[in-house]
Amino acid sequence: MAENRSARVRRGRPRQAEVARLAGVSQTTVSVVLGGNKQGIVLHPDTTARVLEAARELGYVPDPAARRLAAARNNLLGVFSFTATFPTAVEHSYYPFLVGVEQEAAARGYDLVLFTGSSAGAQSGTSGALERVRLADGCLFLGRHIPAGELRRLVEHGYPAVHIGRRDELDGLAWVGADYVEATAEVVRQLAKLGHRRVMLVREDDDAPASTDRERGFREALATAGLAGADPVVRAAHPAAEITPAWLRDRYAEGVTAFVAEETDTGAAWRALLAAVEGAGLDAPSDVSLALLGSPPADLAGRPQPTGFDIPRAELGAAAVRALTGLLTTGEAESPLVACAFRPGSTAGPAPVH
Amino acid sequence: MAENRSARVRRGRPRQAEVARLAGVSQTTVSVVLGGNKQGIVLHPDTTARVLEAARELGYVPDPAARRLAAARNNLLGVFSFTATFPTAVEHSYYPFLVGVEQEAAARGYDLVLFTGSSAGAQSGTSGALERVRLADGCLFLGRHIPAGELRRLVEHGYPAVHIGRRDELDGLAWVGADYVEATAEVVRQLAKLGHRRVMLVREDDDAPASTDRERGFREALATAGLAGADPVVRAAHPAAEITPAWLRDRYAEGVTAFVAEETDTGAAWRALLAAVEGAGLDAPSDVSLALLGSPPADLAGRPQPTGFDIPRAELGAAAVRALTGLLTTGEAESPLVACAFRPGSTAGPAPVH
DNA sequence: CTCCTTGACTAATACGCATTAGTCCGCGTT
DNA sequence: AACGCGGACTAATGCGTATTAGTCAAGGAG
Incomplete structure (x- = not known):
């Protein structure tokens, strides 16, 4: 009725x-x-x-x-990336992080809201886009370049936020990151153990924390191993143009037997190194040893595995969720560093007897 | 004061x-x-x-x-995949859909809530798992095998849902899908134009709509081209075991000059065809022509491009979002079929003169 | 000198849920 | 006989915003 x-x-x-x-x-x-x-x-x-x-x-x-x-909570965790989370170019994708985030969030009874701010944020650029994340109890942030001003506001107002990737410059912002310092040091130690006395690092000309950390681990490990010498770091703004066969042959002639490349979005440094070695008529690992501080770009999947380390992306995502839920419940987050796994690979071998 | x-x-x-x-x-x-x-x-x-x-x-x-x-409106769209968790591999076929979904959702001012089998069901076992999606204003579903009963409940309650991929059996469920019938027909027409008089389709033994549609387009195009003859379709439950070099040589001897494989998750049919042709000492496209009804598996990226068509996955994702927002605003969704793009490739050529 | 307009605002309420402060009833106490 | 008390609920309110109905002067029409 x-x-x-x-x-x-x-x-x-x-x-x-x-x-x-x-x-x-x-x-x-x-x-x-x-x-x-x-x-x-x-x-x-x-x-x-x-x-x-x-x-x-x-x-x-x-x-x-x-x-x-x-004034209660949602059981929603936000994920906000400063570039599209699912970009067309899979190499720049945050998907691997998301996998870990997803699993850990599910295990803890949270659902995920993917804030689509930046991707087609046609109008935006205007402020306020970040505020939408307040719909969720807390939010994960990821991306190379962050809108510091807006994020600061959120954090200052006590909004629980965790950044994936080291981010010290923003006071009070919690973050989780891979331990690049230690992982890079480990690679250098392995090379030293293989008898290499002169090792060079090729990095791109960018001051992201990820790059800085690798360089620090690199230099520290060299010092510890007593291998300090002429400046062992090259910054290349355009690796393809600067890391040439000729350049490589010169270094080789000077006694450098191992080259280490930083991993970036494009993998430019690593590609340049591979090309230069080949162009110089040398072979890795018999003539020179190569190592990559990260994972190889997807399109090089067929090539021999580079010696180096893997960034545990899914684990980082999960750690970020743990940190965030920590903030939500106890108010404080746990240790932010996640270890990388050394990857033996096959591009490094014993130093040649000169 | x-x-x-x-x-x-x-x-x-x-x-x-x-x-x-x-x-x-x-x-x-x-x-x-x-x-x-x-x-x-x-x-x-x-x-x-x-x-x-x-x-x-x-x-x-x-x-x-x-x-x-x-506003009585959350501007949240759900995305539910029936796999246990978001698939780990980036090259997994869901990723491209997400690209389109994210872009279109962002453009329309919606955020996404990610659900997976595990997150939704966490504690409660299986029943009621789907109900969680009600948190969003509407939801996209994707996956091969759907829990029909639960989904029916949602749809009957008037919950706005759109399935990515054809899904007729569930009355009232909106869907968007690729036009496999037309795309497959186009491939057959191209083969006919190249002079092939006998063409065979190798499909897996599964009755997903995607498979059925391709077969339909295949048969229709053959009929239209006046190429009807002995049964031109093979169902292989285990392609690797059934599509052997011997089998292929027999068909070739019977006058079959072109083989078409369905695309599935694993790409098994296509792999089997490639292997059989090679094993039979034949060459594509000079001896036989091959076509793939979809995109090649990622690990075959290095191989020559198969003739066939590309499923516009990102576009499908975007279309799904449009359909869903259509349901939310005007109550009705637009046309559900999205055209596939023919891909010339290099595995098909003129029919050999026998 | 009333009776509308128009301009310029504001009071009240709805949204869906969580929470705080009750209400009501029946049973035992001094 | 008035009183207290625990059990079992519910009325009322607040959260911050968007909307829908007003309200209230100051002018102009009649």
């Missing part, structure tokens, strides 16, 4: 009020029951059961916005 | 009410001004200016939760 303008016909999701009607109780009771009755209100077991049943029957799911507004 | 528990001290961000106080107007006016006054209320320019100034001074930013609550 009252049934004809009933809830089933109504377009849109069911509300607590509908559940309440069906169960014959008040909206308050529904909220209490579905909220797990944390306030310890005395409820008859039958009532609880009826509410639960009604909720199931209607397929009730709480509205995240309302929940958030009522 | 009332000032000492003032807004500046208050932790958190300014509300419209604070802006209103500073500008000496009502909260309503603030909302109207900052909302761009879409309702065309007459406001004195000075008032508008004062409000804007006050908002700037306080650094006002609207609360997305409140905004969405008031």
